[in-house]
Amino acid sequence: MSVHAPEASAPSTAVGADTGRYDGASMDAIQQHYDLSNDFYALWLGSSMAYSCALWDGPDDDLDTAQLRKFDYLIEGARATGARRVLDVGCGWGGLMDRLVGTHRVGHAVGLTLSDQQADWVRRHSPAAVEVHVQNWLDHTPDEPYDAIISIGAFEHFARDGLTRPARIAAYREFFARARGWLPAGARIAVQTNVKGNNVRMDRQTVRDLLFIMQRVFTESEIPDLAEVIQGSERIFDVVSVRNDPDHYARTCAEWLAGLRRHRDQALALVGEEQVADYERYLSSTVGHFERRHLGLARLVFEAI
Ligand SMILES: C[S@@+](CC[C@H](N)C(=O)[O-])C[C@H]1O[C@@H](n2cnc3c(N)ncnc32)[C@H](O)[C@@H]1O
Incomplete structure (x- = not known):
């Protein structure tokens, strides 16, 4: 299912433009992955339930601390501490929003997800704000x-x-145009995303593993090219900061894989042999993709013009 803007009617009080169309993964594709089983993800994501690259600090660091440090880095980048209202686009199981209202004194956090199971988890675990x-x-x-x-x-x-490439840039531009309509001038958006590692030639096994991930794990999706994301933001947002942390994602995926292996029997009981094998292949190959710089991990801050 793809969603087209003209079919979405905006109430007259709505903030933001109603200009374009959505060219990303459908709700079906998203749910195929994220609605697999909350209990399965809870086995290996750690207590933050963050399903994204952590921000590590030194060899003795642990996953939960590094995930909270990542939330804090992006919250500070977005200047969200003490804010009245903050939007989390793609909120997962709600860890960032819990951190916003619980530690950063945010009055109200609003999260969007395409996953029913994630929303159900947030409703059961997160505070009223x-x-x-x-x-x-x-x-x-x-x-x-x-x-x-x-x-x-x-x-x-x-x-x-x-x-x-022009269609991808237009897709990111549509997002930035919408986001700009929901913010006052000078406000910020912090984005973390995997990006293509354009500086290293891929070997055949890497191509096979990435195709497997696109066809079986994250369907209808494509890792962004950093330049295309930035081009999509031009004349809407100024770039404040960019950092690339591929080693942080290699370490995060290695931790997830170790967690999945520690709890393999429970995982098998929850989702079965085929899924567990797919996740093991996806996580173990992804460690190598980041180590060899076939993938990058961008943390970006933009300011509304
Ligand atoms: C890898 S998860 C990351 C979750 C969370 N931000 C975290 O760090 O743990 C991707 C999230 O993006 C959401 N998502 C993907 N496309 C979306 C869209 N078009 N609108 C809203 N949410 C979307 C998914 O439902 C999911 O919650």
């Missing part, structure tokens, strides 16, 4: 602006696989 919607960002029409926006690990789904 956290609100979650199973909604595509294209259909989001807030009644009042946000003070900051954060999006972690969701851009990977915003341009469907097989699009041309």
Whole structure:
């Protein structure tokens, strides 16, 4: 299913433009992955339930601490501490929103996900100041602006696989145009996303593993090219900062894989042999993709013009 803007009617109080169309992964494709089983993901993601690259600090660091440090880095980048309203686009199981309201004194956090299971988890685990919607960002029409926006690990789904370069840039541009409509001038958006590692030639096994991930794990999705994301933001947002942390994602995936192997019997009981084998292949090959720089991990901060 793809969602087209003209079919989405915006209430008259809505903030933001109603300009384009959505060219990213469908809700079916997203649910195929993220609705697999909350209990399965809880076995290996750690207590933050963050399903995105952590921010590590030294060899003795642990996954949960590194995930919270990542949340804090992006929250500070977006200048969201003490804000009244913050939007989390692609909120997963709600860890960032819990951190916003629990530690950073944010009055109200709104999360968007396309996964029913994630939304169900957030409703059961997060405090009252956290609100979650199973909604595509294209259909989001807030009644009042946000003070900051954060999006972690969701851009990977915003341009469907097989699009041309101009179509991918247009897809990211549509997102930035919407986001700009929900923010006052000078407000910030912090984005974390995997990006293509364009500087290293891939070997055949890497190509096979990436195709496997695109065909069986994250369908209808394509890893963004950093230049295309930035081009999509031009004349809407200024770039404040960019950092690339591929080694941080290699370490995060290695931790996830170790967690999955520690709990393999429970995982088998929850999702079966085929899924567990697929996740083991996806996580173990991804460690190598980041180590060899076939993939990068971008943490970006933009400021609304
Ligand atoms: C890899 S998960 C990251 C979750 C969370 N940000 C974290 O760091 O743990 C990607 C998230 O993006 C959401 N997502 C993907 N495309 C979306 C869209 N078009 N609108 C809203 N959410 C979307 C998925 O439902 C999922 O929650």
